[in-house]
Amino acid sequence: MDRLYQTAELGDIDGFRQLLADHPLILHHIPTRPENPLHLCCAAGHLDFTKAILELKPVFAGELNSDGYTPLHLASANGHVQILKEMIQVDSKICRIRGRDGKTALHFAAMRGKTEVISEMLASCEGCLEDVTVQKETALHIAVKYCQFASLIVMLDWIRKTNKDEILNMKDEHGNSVLHLAVWKKHRQVLEWLVGNSPGNLEVNAINNSGLTALDLLLIFPSEAGDREIQDMLHSSGALKARDVTVHVTADASPSRPSLHPSYNNQSSNLIEFFRYHKGRDSPSDVRGILLVIAILVATATYQVGINPPGGTWQDDRGHVAGTSIIGTHNSVVYAILISFNSIGFFVSLYVIGTLTSKFPLQPELMICITALYLTYNMAVTTTCPKNSRVFTIILTSVLPTAVPVIGNLLRKHKVGTERCVRVCTFLNTPGVL
Missing domain, CATH: 1.25.40 (Serine Threonine Protein Phosphatase 5, Tetratricopeptide repeat)
Incomplete structure (x- = not known):
């Protein structure tokens, strides 16, 4: 069986005929593989081999490989016009088979700027320009998206003529x-x-x-x-x-x-x-970058509040302790609320940074930096807080880092559960369902 795929990849028509003579039913016993032989010869542009396969096994033309594409998708992406003509003769509707993400062979040709393929497809397959992807994009959308001006002109001229x-x-x-x-x-x-x-x-x-x-x-x-x-x-x-x-x-x-x-x-x-x-x-990479920027900004702002509390710190030991928060000495309740919300913002931002960079290079070094920042914040807050609030502050800064991921997961599960309930209720309320 490996010989069959080798001859298809090389376009060895003589080897293929010899293989058929030795094993007449070889095309009818294709094992489970990512693609059939027609995928390989169409991608490589072997016209004679394609003709031979189509004559013996035309059903191969409509099969999808493991990536979700037919042989015609691969031939169109590579600009093999003659192979396209042969496959259209077998079945003109083959142009409209939707592959992964709903893309047809015309979408692939438009994406790669294969103007001859586009012209042949428009002339042979009526209605293919109206086919849309799962994002409802026509081949025109795809051509503009990928800046394929030559593809656009061919399709626009066809639209004008028809x-x-x-x-x-x-x-x-x-x-x-x-x-x-x-x-x-x-x-x-x-x-x-x-x-x-x-x-x-x-x-x-x-x-x-x-x-x-x-x-x-x-x-x-x-x-x-x-x-x-x-x-x-x-x-x-x-x-x-x-x-x-x-x-x-x-x-x-x-x-x-x-x-x-x-x-x-x-x-x-x-x-x-x-x-x-x-x-x-919006791409995941762009979203991740934006989230990282926001998390870093929050971490910077809350860190500054932690080491420099509003109102400053005492500079002497007359009736108070030098280096402790002035606002905390005068109003411990306000100070406790302030440090609580500030610590929540700081720890959540560190958790987000750690999560978004979990598979980055130099991950151990990055985690050392985050841990050092966390310990520095804790020491600074503990040092500047008044004696009567110190126990509360130590407990707060010790419990919050553990609670942040737990709370985040609970909120996400609650959101997913709520969305499921809404979908179920919508379905049940649809006329004709019950």
Whole structure:
């Protein structure tokens, strides 16, 4: 069986024929492997070998490998046009098979800028440009996202020739059309085509899920060059801000008719929703970096309060102890509340830093630094607190570090349990379920 995969990877058609002569049923006894032989020869671009496999075992063309891709996905990503033609002759619908994340072979070709593959696929597989990923992205979205201008031009020309302008207005899961993405990426060439070739059918004032039009995105994310030209193009095509779109819709509507969407009436709430964390849009690495920055800022601020309590410390021993907190001497209750909340902020920030850096390089050294910072804080707080609050402070700074992860886990479990209950209740209340 290994010989079969070796011949497929090398494209050894003579070796394959000899193998079939020795084992006529070898293609019907494929063991459990990450891929079938057609995956290997399509990825490598072996046309004759692909023809032979398709003739004997056409069902291989629609099988997914362990990564969730068909042989056509691999051939398209590598720009093997002739292999694409052979596979389409077997079954034209094979172009629309969805792989991992819902991506089709056209998405792969658009992502890699394989223009010949895109042209052949659009000519042979009707409707493939309307296929979307699990994020509801068309091949146009993918091409803009990965800055593949050549892919875009091929698809946009096909849209113009076939009058399929409605594809231009399709939105991803965040409500962004191709125009939104082109403005956000500052792709002037794409904008010129969109505005110039589809002036009547392009929805220039489409509003995404954050309540923003393409013009809003341009004004919110300015750059140093090209913005003025892009803004002029948008204005010439009738582009407006979301709040202006809402005003026009409300003015034209009858008194009894509700406005387009309640969130559009408040631009500030739109901005809050836009900058809020969205799972699937924001990468884990970016989120981890932001959390680290916030945790470090909190640790720095609370550490300073711990070693330099408000009001300062006594500088002499007349009626008090030098180095102890002045506010703690005068009002032990206020001091206890202050040091409690400050210690909570400090210990939680240290816990977050330790968690987010748990698999970083030099982890032992980093943990030594965090431990040293924790001990320094404890010693400073214990030293500066008045004698009547010292026992409480020692207990507080000893118990909190242990309680922080426990409380955090309990809160997360409670949140997960609550979300599950909400989903179950929603399901049970759905008409037709019971």
